[in-house]
Amino acid sequence: MSTYTEDNRKVTTRRLIEMKERGEKISMLTAYDYSMASIIDQAGMDVILVGDSASNVMVGNITTLPMTLDQMIYHGRSVVNAVKRALVVVDMPFGTASGNPLQSLEYAIRMMKETGADTLKIEGGEEIAPDIKKIIDAGIPVMGHLGLMPQSINKYGTYNVRAKDSVEADKLIKDALLLESIGCYAIVLEKIPAELTKQIASQLSIPIIGIGAGPYADGQVLVMHDMLGINKNFSPKFLRRYADLHSVITDAVQNYIKDVKTSDFPNKEESY
Ligand code: KIV
16 A cells, blocks of 8 residues: 555545645546556555546557547456556546537446446536536536647647637636536646646635646646656656656566577476
8 A cells, every 4th residue: 555545445536625625635647457557556546547548558549539438448447347445537538528418428327337437537628518517417426627638639739738828728717617616526637837727726626636737736647658657759848757667678578588589488497
């Protein structure tokens, strides 16, 4: 268990709000499979996000758009099977919450039933608020996602920092207030100026989880492959690498190849 908590109780959406109230930062990291989710959960992570970033780091797509409902369910189920303590959040993939609330609810119910996740995350503000409200009203907790929304990359045409001008910043604040008012229990803010995060986090009672959104968020989220240094080709300013697994894995694999080629492996003790 983590050095930061002795509390082994399952993390709930209510407990995240209590953490904000007492000023305890929320830790969140992505996972997509059983084995990694198990390690991350046992290390004491508060929230595990089955992000549609699976599209990039698991499948090798350039954007998150190709991810399907069935693929997200597959990854979601794999993570849920491993996790005992963390709150498990699964991303609704592109096109599954986009202006048809009844259809969105149908997709959300499928995701909840077939993954066993605790909650869902949905990208978007005012434009899809009716979809989000319908899902929340059906008893499914929703984490919002504003700022840089990778599912809208074709609209923006860039992964640059969002909401640097007052028009976009004002809309972001309005959207965050709206998501809170319709019942979202938390919001991810991605790649926006730190001062804007500070303003929103102090205005809202629900937790703000930042990624590239500065130190004033109530919690932080990173993509697991990036922070573990598995993925060497992605180095945005906001990323802190906590390991160099690319080198660790490369060394291990090269040693294995050498041992096979030289007939060093398997030896007598490793044989029946
Ligand atoms: O899909 C994802 O991993 C995400 C995080 C970047 C917040 O949405």
